[in-house]
Amino acid sequence: MEFPSKLIGNAVEEFSRLPGIGKKTALRLTLHLLKLPVEDVQHFGLAITTLREKIQYCKTCFNISDDEICSICANKSRKQDLVCIVESMRDVLAIENTQNYNGVYHVLGGVISPLEGIGPEKLKIDALFERIKTTEINEIIMALSPTMEGDTTVFYITKKLNESPNDIKITTLARGVAFGGELQYVDEVTLSRALVMRRPYESSI
Amino acid sequence: MEFPSKLIGNAVEEFSRLPGIGKKTALRLTLHLLKLPVEDVQHFGLAITTLREKIQYCKTCFNISDDEICSICANKSRKQDLVCIVESMRDVLAIENTQNYNGVYHVLGGVISPLEGIGPEKLKIDALFERIKTTEINEIIMALSPTMEGDTTVFYITKKLNESPNDIKITTLARGVAFGGELQYVDEVTLSRALVMRRPYESSI
Structure with missing residues (x-):
């Protein structure tokens, strides 16, 4: 697909590089951005670039973090x-x-x-x-x-x-039959393990 | 869904405002961006913001355009x-x-x-x-x-x-039966109009 506008062509190109987004979806997203107020789009662009520029790994747990120590490790x-x-x-x-x-x-x-x-x-x-x-x-x-x-x-x-x-x-983690599923669809390994590892019935759960 | 990182939360929020993109897809896109080189992400952000800031309507045909006159109108x-x-x-x-x-x-x-x-x-x-x-x-x-x-x-x-x-x-535009479709699925209005408006057979098409 060729675009009469280079600006649109660029944006579509960039969007369609994202996983699961083809040319048609990319065009739809691009045309959507055109309808938004300028500030909203600037906000969007900024959120993306600051994310990549400022993100780091927590020095303690190696989770993705805004600071040297992530909010979970810092939470006393x-x-x-x-x-x-x-x-x-x-x-x-x-x-x-x-x-x-x-x-x-x-x-x-x-x-x-x-x-x-x-x-x-x-x-x-x-x-x-x-x-x-x-x-x-x-x-x-x-x-x-x-x-x-x-x-x-x-x-x-x-x-x-x-x-x-x-x-x-x-x-x-405990292994066994998942909540909400139907028993007939549970795979046999899980089911036989769940039988062997059966637990006393607790009415509280 | 809450995110331990505000930067990620922001990016997910912005992505999920786009049409057809939910929280889960937004997170997938955000995590994808984290894996890219910084320059690529800056490029992406820039393509989006310049698009919105610089796009204008062609003064002749009102198509979306990079300049005052779009490339189609300017093409002599x-x-x-x-x-x-x-x-x-x-x-x-x-x-x-x-x-x-x-x-x-x-x-x-x-x-x-x-x-x-x-x-x-x-x-x-x-x-x-x-x-x-x-x-x-x-x-x-x-x-x-x-x-x-x-x-x-x-x-x-x-x-x-x-x-x-x-x-x-x-x-x-000419109206009639579309190319490639099966005749049995053509709606009756189109089919009856196509019959009435029938044309001499041209072997060239």
């Missing part, structure tokens, strides 16, 4: 001795949205994946052990995805933790 | 005496993409719609008659959508053109 009302290990910032968001967690995080930036050439040295695992040395940690929650790579990473970290002298409790 | 190899009347810039793009039109345009900025309170005075119809007075126009092609509003607008302009003394030829 959160339990600093309860650390949840996650793969990425998206997992932090997912857990934060439950509004049910009051500890801090440690963002690995990925999981061990020999196939993709990601070894432990490419993740923030050394930094985790540095953190354990310098701060008192009571419990570490392994909240990685239940995949081959996630399990390998959990195994690697747990093994290394057990090698060094410490009395940190290691826990993982 | 195009027939300046053949004017195609369209509703919006999108229609200009659609016709330009056929690469089969060598005239210029006149963008009305809408169609007459009493229900939505759009009368002829809100459209660039007066400007069209000004244009007719000052430049020599041979033929006007009515390329408005075949809707009630489009037909009303065509009727209004044609009536006004016939009232004033001129020898401009007025034409409209």
